[in-house]
Amino acid sequence: MLNRFLAAQFARPHGAAGQWLLGPLLDGIGRPMMADTFAALAARPGERALDLGFGGGMLVRRLLAAGVRVTGVDRSGAMVARARRRHLADIRAGRALFLEGDARALPLGKAAVDRAASVNTLYFWPDLAPVLAELHRVLVPGGRLVLAFQTPDQVRAWPGHVHGFVAHAVGEVAQALAEAGFAPEPPRLAHAASVGDYALLAALRGGA
Numbered sequence: 491m492l493n494r495f496l497a498a499q500f501a502r503p504h505g506a507a508g509q510w511l512l513g514p515l516l517d518g519i520g521r522p523m524m525a526d527t528f529a530a531l532a533a534r535p536g537e538r539a540l541d542l543g544f545g546g547g548m549l550v551r552r553l554l555a556a557g558v559r560v561t562g563v564d565r566s567g568a569m570v571a572r573a574r575r576r577h578l579a580d581i582r583a584g585r586a587l588f589l590e591g592d593a594r595a596l597p598l599g600k601a602a603v604d605r606a607a608s609v610n611t612l613y614f615w616p617d618l619a620p621v622l623a624e625l626h627r628v629l630v631p632g633g634r635l636v637l638a639f640q641t642p643d644q645v646r647a648w649p650g651h652v653h654g655f656v657a658h659a660v661g662e663v664a665q666a667l668a669e670a671g672f673a674p675e676p677p678r679l680a681h682a683a684s685v686g687d688y689a690l691l692a693a694l695r696g697g698a
């Protein structure tokens with residue numbers, strides 16, 4: 491019962507729990523992954539970055555603190571509303587934008603961002619191709635993408651994964667990236683107490 495509830499909240503935070511509990515919970519669990527993603531993204535001040543499925547927004551805050559202009563897209567209206575409340579000044583200054591939208595139809599124009607990241611999200615993408623095609627479309631040529639996700643064994647170690655989680659193998663994600671027109675770098679595997687084993691896959695967007 492609790493696992494089913496948590497799985498649905500992780501997939502799309504909603505309701506009162508989504509508004510008030512999920513943000514801090516997700517930030518607490520994902521902190522090491524977001525620190526690694528921030529480093530791997532290597533965004534420079536003034537660049538434009540997308541955080542797809544930003545959830546509690548820890549990566550957004552790190553990017554903004556580094557002078558990066560951030561667009562956050564999440565299908566959770568609760569997470570978007572929370573981010574807009576917390577980043578009023580950044581939004582007014584044109585440094586941040588939060589949009590409700592789906593990964594398979596990103597509400598951004600072509601070549602809209604220099605960097606893109608997505609942490610702990612691809613379990614909710616049974617088919618990676620449409621999402622990677624969208625990330626390819628919104629990144630500039632040569633733009634950098636970083637995906638961070640738990641390894642399949644780690645996903646399956648949580649009983650709640652049966653409620654809709656897809657455990658993608660690291661090699662499968664790398665291959666899907668290559669097929670979508672990215673040049674993936676060798677994956678990096680890491681471990682942290684809060685999340686267990688996870689992978690970081692960075693890739694450059696190829697093509698013109």
Ligand SMILES: C[S@@+](CC[C@H](N)C(=O)[O-])C[C@H]1O[C@@H](n2cnc3c(N)ncnc32)[C@H](O)[C@@H]1O
Pocket residue numbers: 500501502503516517520542543544545546547563564565566569591592593594608609610611614
């Ligand atoms: C487990 S949370 C991870 C949040 C944050 N990135 C982190 O690591 O803590 C997954 C987030 O991705 C969002 N999400 C999942 N599938 C999505 C999709 N297809 N399009 C947009 N957002 C999605 C959910 O609404 C949720 O906020």
